[in-house]
Amino acid sequence: MTNTLHRFGPSQSFADDYIVFAMCARGKNDGDALPKLRQFLEMAVPFKPVNLGDAIHGGALRPSRAMNPLAHWNRDSTADFRAVIDGMDALTTVAAVFDNRVAAEDFVKAVKEADLGLSINISTSVDGAEQCCFAAGIPRHSVGYSLGFEGKTEKLPNADVLLLSTMCGHGMVSHSLAKKMIDWVKEGRRTPEQAAACLTRFCSCGVFNPARAARILQQAARGESPA
Amino acid sequence: MKIDPNKCVACGNCTYVCPVGAIYIDPATRRATVNSKECVECYACYNGLSQEHLNPTFVRTLRKVFQMLRLRFDPEPDVCPTAAFAPDELVWPRTVRRAFSDPRVPHESTGVHGRGTEEVKTNDVSGRVKQGEVGFTIEFGRPGVGVWFRDLQTMCWALAKAGVTFEKRNPVTSLMSDMATGTIREDIMNEKVLSAIIEIKVPVERAEEIIRLVWDVEKQIDTVVALGVGARCDADGEDHVVAPMLEKLGYHPERAKTNIGLGRVTQAEAKITVSA
Numbered sequence: 495m496t497n498t499l500h501r502f503g504p505s506q507s508f509a510d511d512y513i514v515f516a517m518c519a520r521g522k523n524d525g526d527a528l529p530k531l532r533q534f535l536e537m538a539v540p541f542k543p544v545n546l547g548d549a550i551h552g553g554a555l556r557p558s559r560a561m562n563p564l565a566h567w568n569r570d571s572t573a574d575f576r577a578v579i580d581g582m583d584a585l586t587t588v589a590a591v592f593d594n595r596v597a598a599e600d601f602v603k604a605v606k607e608a609d610l611g612l613s614i615n616i617s618t619s620v621d622g623a624e625q626c627c628f629a630a631g632i633p634r635h636s637v638g639y640s641l642g643f644e645g646k647t648e649k650l651p652n653a654d655v656l657l658l659s660t661m662c663g664h665g666m667v668s669h670s671l672a673k674k675m676i677d678w679v680k681e682g683r684r685t686p687e688q689a690a691a692c693l694t695r696f697c698s699c700g701v702f703n704p705a706r707a708a709r710i711l712q713q714a715a716r717g718e719s720p721a
Numbered sequence: 722m723k724i725d726p727n728k729c730v731a732c733g734n735c736t737y738v739c740p741v742g743a744i745y746i747d748p749a750t751r752r753a754t755v756n757s758k759e760c761v762e763c764y765a766c767y768n769g770l771s772q773e774h775l776n777p778t779f780v781r782t783l784r785k786v787f788q789m790l791r792l793r794f795d796p797e798p799d800v801c802p803t804a805a806f807a808p809d810e811l812v813w814p815r816t817v818r819r820a821f822s823d824p825r826v827p828h829e830s831t832g833v834h835g836r837g838t839e840e841v842k843t844n845d846v847s848g849r850v851k852q853g854e855v856g857f858t859i860e861f862g863r864p865g866v867g868v869w870f871r872d873l874q875t876m877c878w879a880l881a882k883a884g885v886t887f888e889k890r891n892p893v894t895s896l897m898s899d900m901a902t903g904t905i906r907e908d909i910m911n912e913k914v915l916s917a918i919i920e921i922k923v924p925v926e927r928a929e930e931i932i933r934l935v936w937d938v939e940k941q942i943d944t945v946v947a948l949g950v951g952a953r954c955d956a957d958g959e960d961h962v963v964a965p966m967l968e969k970l971g972y973h974p975e976r977a978k979t980n981i982g983l984g985r986v987t988q989a990e991a992k993i994t995v996s997a
Contacts, residue, residue, distance in 0.1 A: 498978065499858075499977070499978050500947045501976055502864075505975040508976060515842075517842060517843060518843070519843040519847050522986045522988060523984065523986055525988050549824065557769055557799065558771040559771075560773075560774060561772060565797070566800075569797060602981065606983060609983070611983070611984060612983070613843040613984035614981050614983045615981065617977075617978045618976070619975060619976055620975070626979075626981075627979065632982065633959075634959075634960075634979050635845045635953070635982030636844040636951060636954060636980040636982075637841070637952055637954060637963075637979050637980070638856075638977055639949065639951075639952075639963070639972075639976075640974060640975070641972050641974060642947070642972075643864075643945050644935075644945070644948065645861075645940075645942060646945055647945055649944070649945060650865075659865060665763065665863055665864055665865055668738055668740040669740075669864070670739070671737045671798070671799075674798065675798075692797070692798055692799045695771070695799055696799070698769075
């Protein structure tokens with residue numbers, strides 16, 4: 495799952511994008527991992543994440559299977575962290591998304607102290623992750639670099655759209671919907687936060703960053719370069 | 722994926738949410754329709770859209786009235802008002818599409834959800850990529866373009882010819898009929914998926930050669946490629962080997978996944994129990 499590695503944008507555009515995730519390895523440390531994964535999610539909440547999720551059930555903002563028609567006028571877009579934690583019932587990757595480095599650093603320090611024995615990764619800019627490790631006094635173990643997109647890149651949309659759609663590396667946030675949300679914010683039909691919530695619901699593992707999305711939507715709608 | 726024509730009200734919301742643009746309003750029937758050749762069975766429409774269960778006749782009438790009056794109702798854009806989506810009963814080889822496109826479905830070969838790879842994310846426990854080695858993830862089709870297995874085949878053959886070994890616990894490798902030649906089974910050549918990842922590992926001395934090979938082959942393939950390069954850091958947490966090599970090739974990596982090394986093996990025997 496390289497679902498957070500290939501987010502599009504220069505390193506400064508990840509200043510509000512820190513994903514800390516935990517996973518176990520088959521046959522190595524998965525025997526007693528479920529409560530530890532849940533503990534990881536529980537520990538993240540005090541550090542005020544902007545999203546929390548597991549790769550099976552999704553994030554803190556989910557689509558409804560039976561939406562009340564009145565929701566069109568009063569839709570609840572509050573992140574439900576408790577539902578994510580309580581709903582975790584199988585081994586998978588769990589993630590906490592932060593919109594600032596300090597929160598991510600403090601959470602990494604707490605995870606280190608908790609000594610869960612799970613593999614912990616930070617997905618952000620190369621420098622941002624290094625700084626988190628330095629603050630926590632942890633030398634990096636391994637690094638997976640993204641070298642960006644190559645090949646028939648003429649098939650890709652513009653940078654504003656890519657900044658949004660690549661926040662779901664599984665591709666569940668379509669380019670068309672990202673473009674539509676930019677247009678709707680531009681037209682004043684939705685606030686950046688409402689449009690970001692709409693995109694967030696499509697992410698099936700909870701790593702989409704609604705705070706970064708709202709910033710990008712606002713900047714793109716104004717014609718500024720979000721990158 | 723299917724859309725029930727008796728339920729669809731042609732609101733058009735689903736046409737925007739399809740990652741590969743395979744849903745359109747058919748002008749003849751005035752119903753949303755799935756282009757099954759292009760659909761990758763990712764279930765983004767079925768899983769991502771909220772569902773109302775309104776009466777289709779009522780909604781169609783309402784829409785006609787609004788249309789006549791040139792009024793625009795401004796409903797939520799991520800809702801199917803009549804819950805019109807109905808997943809198909811998939812059979813082989815079409816099941817491959819969903820396995821490689823719907824992140825909620827774990828790959829049988831690895832048990833891992835998403836794209837089915839572990840890369841260096843569990844390297845602190847698995848020791849998969851050691852110092853002096855480079856792990857590659859070569860991903861095709863992302864973001865939002867998709868890839869046919871016949872295109873993937875071209876890259877697999879080229880890599881095998883260069884003498885690389887494919888990662889065994891990888892969904893693409895599991896579909897090879899001959900790992901030595903990188904030959905993927907013939908019956909899935911005409912299947913399209915949202916993305917697929919080839920994983921290989923080579924000594925660091927060969928990394929540049931592999932990147933140049935990817936550059937050559939990706940020109941022959943009708944999709945986008947996303948390269949990921951994994952490296953083991955030294956005792957001080959530094960990477961003085963792979964990063965300089967990438968710089969030399971003109972790459973300036975902006976983003977990375979960093980394994981901070983807190984994982985440890987807790988099971989004495991490598992007994993496969995549950996997916997990670």
